[in-house]
Amino acid sequence: MSTIALLVITGLALGALYFLIASGLSLIWGLMRVLNFAHGAFFTVASYCAFIAAAALPAGGPWLHFLFAVAVGVGVGGVFAALTEVVLVRPLYERHVGQVLVTVGLALATTALVQGGFGADPRQLELPVWLTGTTTIFAAIPNSRLLTIAAAALVLVLLRFFLQRTRYGLIVRAGVENRAMVSALGIDVQRAFTLVFAIGGMAAGLAGVLAGAYYGTIDPFRGTAMLLFAFIVVVIGGLGSVTGSAVAAVIVGLLQQFLNFYAAAGTGDFAVVVLLAVVLLRRPGGLFGSAT
Amino acid sequence: MTNEPLLDVRELDVFIGESHILQNVSFAVREGGITGLLGRNGVGKTTTLRGILGLVRRTGSVRLAGEELTRLPVHEVVRRGVGYVPEDRDVFAGLTVAENLRLAERGSAPPRYDLVYELFPELRERAAQKAGTLSGGQQQMVSLARALLVPDNRILLIDEPTKGLSPLYVKNVADALQRAAMVATILLVEQNFGVASRLVGDAIVLDQGRVVFRGTIATLSADPELARQHLGLATAGHA
């Protein structure tokens, strides 16, 4: 029983991280038709800036440092993403392959830069004691996992609020369906592009910080590794659907954890990939996407 | 004031791939009333409207009340007071009726919900319904309402609003257009000559991407040869 509880929480926590990355990817794809490979770079850069800045804080206890790291991570993620959109993606408007390529280039360059500057090895982090400890619910559950799940749930609620109840959310939802018609109603869709990139970047930045708490370390490659699974989550969930990403993230996280544990290590990852192929061949639009 | 046309299109050329869809199209739309843009299937009427807005790449000049539109991005063209009702309605299926309308709100003056609900009472009843679940006729109402909602819209580009609709909805739409013509100028693309001849004052006829007639609907209806040649009609001047 305790094993199952641990697996479930770990699966949900992993899924939570995937969701944080995937939600932004999904909106960016849905609205702009851009496959943003640089999303992993947002994650990585945000996590490094966050924890280095936090470590540089002169005073304050571990919790202040951690909350500061969260704030920096979210901020850096958002700003980096917005800059990427304005400087790299926007000039290539309507050149979809070019937009994908430019994000690939950014991802390569960023990972290399971080690796060069801080080394390829994982960097140990100083975290509040609670985060490194556990709470007993059927088993000793690491608190970082609980925090990650709670944070992702909060982000899901905030995103849904944004999409359903704000004007820009309305614009994004309409734009995901038919960008040209939104322009034809006199709305500047470009601003929504930057906004969506920024939101995605903030969520990815948050994921970067939480992943640091989850693993206890940060390294230059985790962003790219998680990005792959986040892509899979986006496609399974349905391009452009935040709810779809949430559902798919839970499925993927749980599947991965359970199979990696009960079957050989790596089987879970393998199964996720097979799941992607199966979903794509039956429903190319993903579980929550349109049929095309 | 009365001499300057509201919309002045000059030498509009549109290429799609290698096809020269519109060739040197020039016409003027006077302020007030409904001007018809007529012609058979596939002659470039829809492309003309899209070219005015900038939804397709074009060369030439498009002036609205003297201001050149061709250098502006689509949303800026629309903001100058151009309403668009596309051929396939293009309502946002995942949004409710109310949300579809709300998205269209813009400009300094308050949106004309009373006009819209007077013309299309069904929209008020179905405000919370997802637009994708509406019938064709109801979607057309949403599409028209979006353009009528905005008092800033001086000209409405309306593309085949009666296509595929039941006779009841055709009548609804025709009535709405006549009412709309009291508050805005309308450039109406219509393939159905019967509907067109009832609603339209001035008429421009396209054939194979070129303008072949500029005048009034009365002149067009009275000349069976013209009607047959450019509109493919056996007889002219029928309702």
Place this chain on the structure above:
Amino acid sequence: MRPPIRAIAVAVVLAILVALPWAHVSLPGVFGDPLGSPGTLNLLGLCFVFGALALTYDLVFGYTGLLSFGHALYFASGVYVTAIALVRWHWDLPHAIALTVVVSLLLPIVLGSICLRVRDIPFAMVTLAFAQAASILVLQNPGGLTGGEEGLPLGAESLPAALVGVVNTRNLYWLALALLLVTYAVGWWAVNSPPGRVWQAIRENERRVEVLGLDPYRYKLGAFVLSGFLASAAGVVYLLLQGGASPTVATADFTLALLVMVVLGGVGTLWGAVLGGVVYEYLDFRLVALSGAPAIQALPGILRVPLSEPLFILGVLFIVLVLFVPGGLAGFVRLVAVRAL
């Protein structure tokens, strides 16, 4: 007068390349060792292999317009199937290659027939998924076959004498050159053949191809299989040059590197792709060596760090190319050539 001059120039370049192992010339800065030395020959051999590989990717991406993120898979299959046959099953080289030939035809047929059921981004994602699955499989080391993270080094006993030892690097060099030439010839023949023209038509407008009564699926599958097969061949030569198989060739990063190579060189031009592959591999190799140079080491951290990472330079170069020179190196060269002549 242009064509004869071009042919002569090409012939001269080829003659130089073939004769290279006997050259005792040094090009300091360009290569660390003299031209005929094993070190340089090995690097050049790798450059040729990547040139050939980039060309195979150009066939499927540049000419047919299929954004496949799983092309590395076929290259890796060439590397690993041969390696496994040689090292684990102790086959001799001809038999190992025969097996690889069979696999490298079957694999793209099977995977292609699944992946090509969808298009565009879903297609890209399925190809990525399969490549990722293969990557995981390789690392899992099922039955000890693949050697997991450590890979499979080739022992001297696995290979014919002519291909073993530093002295025989020149043989491997010529083998790689032959691979590049054959791949180029096959590619050239393919894109200029009727199916090749259909590929390009598919890239432009798939619907129109359907309207013309042709079945795009069959042509896409053809492009997929041919490019996959050629990529496997490149994998075999790569295995011989490297002296072993390592799991990096199966990673998603590797396919992205292929993408970079083709875009770098110029999408949709055969020699451009080759150039992209050659330049990429050269830069990847040399930039690491250069970054150790005293001049770079003396720079302040903020300059030294980026310049020491070849992938950073390649990434930035890539971004610049995509933004400002979409035609890649080939486009750039053509521009310069047009101006000069």
